[in-house]
Ligand code: SAM
C-alpha cells in the first residue's frame with residue numbers, strides 16, 4: 277500500500293556547620309574530583325575543626341526545627357547551601373500555588389522539567405501554562421554555550437521587571453533557576469545579580485519544595501550539590517508531550533568523558549546509571565498509556581552501566597568501538613547498554629525505541645547487531661564527530677582519530693544497511709587551522725549524514741581548554757567556517773535524503789502539519805520529518821497488523837531541502 281508524501285529533512289556548603297538533610301549520599305562538585313595534598317588535608321581538617329567549634333550546637337539545631345525563622349543563604353568555599361535544612365514536612369507544601377516552567381537546551385532538560393514537576397505536583401503545586409498567573413517561575417537552563425546562558429540572563433531581566441510590577445497587585449512571584457546554569461553560576465545568580473529566589477542544580481530537584489518554602493520567607497535558597505548516585509529512579513516523570521505519542525526516558529546522568537571543550541561534566545557531575553528495573557517499569561507504563569515512541573536519554577547514553585545489583589557486578593571490562601579509547605580507566609561489570617536496549621525493545625514491539633546522545637566510543641558490535649535485528653529499534657544513529665581532523669580531535673580529548681571514526685561509520689553502514697546518521701560538529705576550536713577545517717568538510721562529505729547539529733566553539737570556564745588552550749580562532753573565522761560546514765552538510769543531506777525517493781517508509785504520525793491543516797506530519801524510522809496529505813491516509817487506511825496505531829506507511833516521491841540544521 278502506497279501513500280504519497282513530501283519528505284522534509286530536518287537538519288536539523290555554610291558560615292557555620294549545620295546538619296544537611298541528604299536524601300542520597302552526595303558530594304560537593306569541587307572536592308570530588310580534586311587530588312588533595314597532605315598539607316591541604318591538614319589545613320582542611322583545621323578549617324573543619326574551626327567550623328565545628330564556631331558552628332551551631334545541638335540546641336540550635338532543635339531550635340531550627342521548631343521555629344520558622346530562615347536566614348539568608350550564604351557561601352563558603354564557593355559552594356552554596358542555606359541554613360535550616362530541616363523543615364517540618366507540612367511547611368514545604370505547595371498549597372495549590374501555580375508553577376510555570378520554561379525549558380531551555382537539550383532533551384535532558386525536557387526530562388528534568390518532568391522530574392521537577394513530578395516532585396512539586398506531589399507537594400500540592402499546580403502547573404500553569406500562563407506566565408501571568410504563575411506564583412513560581414522556574415527556568416530549566418543550559419550552559420553548554422555562552423549564547424544559551426545569555427538567553428537566560430535576558431529572560432531573567434524581563435521576569436524581574438515583571439515581578440516588580442506584580443508586587444503592587446499580586447502575591448509575590450518567585451523566580452527559580454534549575455539545572456546546569458544554577459550549577460555553574462551560583463555566585464553570580466545569587467549574590468551579584470540577585471535576580472533569583474531559588475537555585476537548584478541538576479541533582480537537587482528533590483529539594484525544590486523545601487527551597488521554595490525558604491524563599492517564601494523572603495530569603496534566597498539554593499542547593500547545587502552534585503551527587504554520585506542520584507538518578508531520580510523512583511520518580512516517575514510527568515510526561516507533558518502535547519500529543520502524548522512520544523516520551524523521553526532518562527537512563528543515565530552525568531558524564532565521565534571530560535572532552536576538553538565541554539562544561540557538562542562540571543554541571544551535571546559523574547556518570548551514574550538508573551537501575552534497569554525502574555527503566556523497564558517506566559517504559560511498560562508508557563506503553564500501557566499508548567505511547568508509540570520512547571527516546572532513552574543520557575549525556576553519554578550508550579555508556580549505560582547498571583551496577584545496582586550484586587549479581588551483575590562481574591569483572592568483564594566494558595567493550596568499546598574498535599580503535600576507540602577512554603580518558604578514564606576502563607570500567608568493569610554491570611548491565612550494559614546492549615542488554616538494556618534488548619529488554620526495553622521487547623516490552624512493546626509496536627513502540628519505536630530511539631536513544632540520545634551517544635558517544636562514538638560506545639558502539640561495540642553487539643549494539644549495532646541488536647539495532648539491525650530488532651524491528652522497533654530505529655535504524656538511526658547519532659554519531660557526534662566534533663571534527664574531521666585527528667589533531668583537533670586529540671586537542672578535544674575525544675579518544676579517537678579521524679580514521680577510527682570513519683572505520684566505525686563503515687562498520688555501522690555494513691551492519692545496519694540504510695542507517696540514518698546524524699552528527700555534532702564544532703567549528704573554530706582552539707588551534708584549528710584552515711587545513712583542519714578542510715578535513716572536517718571532507719569528513720562531512722565522506723560520511724553523508726541525514727541530519728546535523730553544528731556549532732561555533734564557545735570557550736567555557738572550568739574546562740581543560742579554558743585552562744590549557746588558547747581560544748585563538750577569531751570570531752569571524754569561526755563563523756565563516758561554521759557557515760561552510762552548514763552549506764556542505766546541506767548539500768550532502770540533500771543527496772542522502774534524495775535516495776529515499778520512491779521508497780516506502782513507516783511513518784509515526786505526529787499530528788497536523790504546522791503549515792497546512794490539509795497535511796499530516798510524521799517521522800520515518802530514520803527520524804526524517806515527512807509531510808503528506810491527510811486524505812491519502814483517510815482514503816487508504818493502513819493494513820492491520822503491518823502498521824500499528826499511530827503509524828502509517830507511505831512512499832516518498834519528492835524531497836525538499838529546506839533549511840535544516
Ligand atoms: N555527549 C554528546 C557527545 O559527546 O557527543 C554531546 C552532548 S553536548 C550536550 C551537545 C553538543 O554541544 C556537543 O556534541 C558539541 O558539539 C556541542 N558543544 C559542547 N560544548 C561546546 C562548546 N564549548 N562550544 C560549542 N559547542 C559545544
Ligand code: SF4
Pocket residue numbers: 531532533534535538539540541575576635
Ligand atoms: Fe560533553 Fe564530551 Fe560528555 Fe559529550 S561526551 S557531554 S561532549 S564531555
